Amino acid sequence: MDPKICMWSKLWSRVHSMQTVQIVLDKNLLQAADQAACRTKQNRSALMREALREPLQRLDVLALEEHDREGYARQPQTHDESRQWETEAAI
Numbered sequence: 001m002d003p004k005i006c007m008w009s010k011l012w013s014r015v016h017s018m019q020t021v022q023i024v025l026d027k028n029l030l031q032a033a034d035q036a037a038c039r040t041k042q043n044r045s046a047l048m049r050e051a052l053r054e055p056l057q058r059l060d061v062l063a064l065e066e067h068d069r070e071g072y073a074r075q076p077q078t079h080d081e082s083r084q085w086e087t088e089a090a091i
Contacts, residue, residue: 023048 025033037047 033044033047037044040047
């Protein structure tokens with residue numbers, strides 16, 4: 001496939017899959033966001049997407065950690081199991 005067609009196809013599919021939303025920001029926050037977008041050489045939408053991705057990823061990690069804690073609370077690790085892992089970690 002022609003590289004230009006491939007590039008445009010990827011770009012179109014990415015843009016086509018995005019949704020437009022409206023958010024309300026106070027004036028100072030909007031100005032700070034615009035300044036940050038300018039400093040990072042990206043548009044406001046890209047800055048907002050990045051700003052949302054980071055805390056959402058943290059929330060996913062926290063949910064997985066909580067799931068693990070609940071699992072270990074229901075079925076605690078035995079001393080023998082932890083000893084096996086300590087041996088593996090020392091290698």
